[in-house]
Every structure is written in structure tokens, then in C-alpha cells.
Amino acid sequence: MNEEIKKVTHIDNVRLSDDGKSVVIIDQTQLPNRTEYLTLSTGKDIWDAIYKLQVRGAPAIGICAGYGIYCLALQIETEDYDQFLAAFHEQKEYLNSSRPTAVNLSWALNRMEDVVKANADKPVKEILGLLEKECKAIHAEDIEMCRKISEYGLSLLHEGDGVLTHCNAGPLATSRYGTGQGAFFLAKEKGMDIKVFADETRPLLQGARLTSYELSKAGVDVTLICDNMASIVMKNGWIQACMVGCDRVAANGDAANKIGTSGVAILAKHYGIPFYVLGPTSTIDMNCKTGDDIKIELRDPEEIKEKFYAEPVALKEVKCYNPAFDVTDHELITAIVTEKGICYPPFTESIAALFR
Numbered sequence: 001m002n003e004e005i006k007k008v009t010h011i012d013n014v015r016l017s018d019d020g021k022s023v024v025i026i027d028q029t030q031l032p033n034r035t036e037y038l039t040l041s042t043g044k045d046i047w048d049a050i051y052k053l054q055v056r057g058a059p060a061i062g063i064c065a066g067y068g069i070y071c072l073a074l075q076i077e078t079e080d081y082d083q084f085l086a087a088f089h090e091q092k093e094y095l096n097s098s099r100p101t102a103v104n105l106s107w108a109l110n111r112m113e114d115v116v117k118a119n120a121d122k123p124v125k126e127i128l129g130l131l132e133k134e135c136k137a138i139h140a141e142d143i144e145m146c147r148k149i150s151e152y153g154l155s156l157l158h159e160g161d162g163v164l165t166h167c168n169a170g171p172l173a174t175s176r177y178g179t180g181q182g183a184f185f186l187a188k189e190k191g192m193d194i195k196v197f198a199d200e201t202r203p204l205l206q207g208a209r210l211t212s213y214e215l216s217k218a219g220v221d222v223t224l225i226c227d228n229m230a231s232i233v234m235k236n237g238w239i240q241a242c243m244v245g246c247d248r249v250a251a252n253g254d255a256a257n258k259i260g261t262s263g264v265a266i267l268a269k270h271y272g273i274p275f276y277v278l279g280p281t282s283t284i285d286m287n288c289k290t291g292d293d294i295k296i297e298l299r300d301p302e303e304i305k306e307k308f309y310a311e312p313v314a315l316k317e318v319k320c321y322n323p324a325f326d327v328t329d330h331e332l333i334t335a336i337v338t339e340k341g342i343c344y345p346p347f348t349e350s351i352a353a354l355f356r
């Protein structure tokens, strides 16, 4: 494998510390200008890192939460099971309050708590060993899932295709390769010529800061565009497919992803371009019947007005609306690509079949 590509696709964005008692992450808010690592040891450290998007992307948030709740469990000083479970649950609920939309956060935390609940008859020390195995399994499984999603995703592309993507769903947002953007790295590994058009993705610029950074480091042909340029590159005939990640997919195929995604899907429909959503089955929430059931995170308006500017771009008193995600209607989605295969409409049936 090309070492330059591997440096990107096999990045250690979230891991346990060497002593196994803290979570070490790359602070994604400092990229692309600085690669800085953070060691998260307390519940507040972990909560803040997720809320501030120092660690971000549905799968990466889930992996961080798994390691994080394990590290916090190590700090619970009791041998009494009921006291241990109560303290564990309190920390779990606290971490789960950091961000509401990406289902992987609650999915990973619930999976870790299920280990505690399923072993009420064992000593706390043994439960801690089982928790360590579980958080490491969450990470290892994501590596495997991203590889499969990327392979299924690549099967939808052809030599020379132009692909438009939104936000960041590459290695930094996951474990390796990525979901929405994993196919681009795999294509490069296989010597396929794929031209990526990456939306900058206001207001936090994950596309500019992270996606164009990852792809250019891996030697993938990437062109960074403003979000309002998606239409012209499609109209020019430069785009043969759109590929994006997801944060929560409802049972009918409605998919929540970074704000602006639904607009890309509407444009793709208008220009007759296939629109693909890619993500692990851990991002599908069968308790959400439709996208209306997905809670959309509202973030600090200052992110719009001054986050990345030497000085504010709008008056302080100007009201802002800053939803971090939107929901793409299932009727705008050509296919949903998971590690178990490619789902085509009717999604209610094809998604349900994933879990049989």
C-alpha cells in the first residue's frame, strides 16, 4: 500500500492512552494548520471535546464515547455492583448529553452499559475487563465496517468520475478510510482516477479544513468549492455522483447529515445525478420512523458570525439560525450504502432486511 495514502487512511484520530486510562484524540478544530493531540481524562474533558467538535463525525464520536465511558468506569471507586451501575449510568447520561443528532454516541454508550447490566453477577474488576474488550471491539468493528462501506461505495463509481461530497466523512470522522468519502481513498489505492469536489461546508468548514486536507495529503484529485457552487459544477457536467456520510438514518431512509446536505440532494435530483448516503448500520435508528423523529442539534450562532474570521462578519445583535444538520428526504436518495450491502428503494423494506 502507498505509504502516503496509509498515513491518511490509517490515522490514529481516537485511541486509548498508553496507560489505558484516558482517551487521546487529534484536536480536529486545529486542522489543517496544526496537528495537536488532546488527552481526555475526565467526563468534562470528553463532553467538551465532543461538543466542540475536537472529535467529530458519527463513528469517531461513538468510538471516543466507548473509550471515554470505559476510562470513567475505571475511576468509579466501589466494589458494590449497584453503586457501580448507578455511577456508570450517571456518567453515561452526561456524555450522551453532549450532542443529540449522531446516533453513534448513544449507540456506543448503550452498548457499553449493556455489558455492565449483563454481568451483574460478576465482580466489578471483571466487569471492567469486559468493558475494555467492548470499547476496543467498537473501534475494531468500525475499521472493518468502513473498509466494507468504502468497497461497496467504490463499486458505484467509474474511472474518471467526478464526485461531489459535503462535510467530512473520511478517516478523521471515523476510524479508517471513512464512510461517505472512504471510496475516494480506496480508488486512489487501486489507481482509479476519481475527481472529488468538496464543499467547504459552512459554518465550521469541515470540507475545507478536513476533507480537502485528507484527500490532498493522500494524493486524491480534490477541488475545494464554496457550498453555493455545487449547482454550477453539476450543471457543467463535472459531477457523475454525490457521496455523503450520515449521522442518523430513519427506518424509511430519511437521512440526517451535515447542514446543507439536503440542498445538495435536491440539486442532484434536478441534474439527474445519483445521490448516495454511506454509513454503518450503527447509524441507522429504527426507532426513528421518519426524518421528522430525528432531533437536529442547534449550535452557537457565533459560529456563523465570527468563528473563523479576524473580525465578525455580521453585527453582534444580528439574529442567526445555526442548525448543525438537516434531513435529506428518502425520495432524493438513490441508494444507502452500509457495511452489509447497498440498499435501494423502497428503503423501508431494504433497511429492515439489514437487521433480519
Ligand SMILES: CSC[C@H]1O[C@H](OP(=O)(O)O)[C@H](O)[C@@H]1O
Residues within 6 Å of the ligand: 053, 056, 057, 058, 059, 166, 167, 168, 169, 170, 173, 174, 178, 179, 180, 206, 244, 245, 246, 247, 257, 258, 259, 324
Ligand atoms: C462519517 S459521519 C460524518 C458526519 O458527521 C459530520 O457532522 P459533524 O462534523 O458535526 O460531526 C457530518 O454530518 C458528516 O457527514
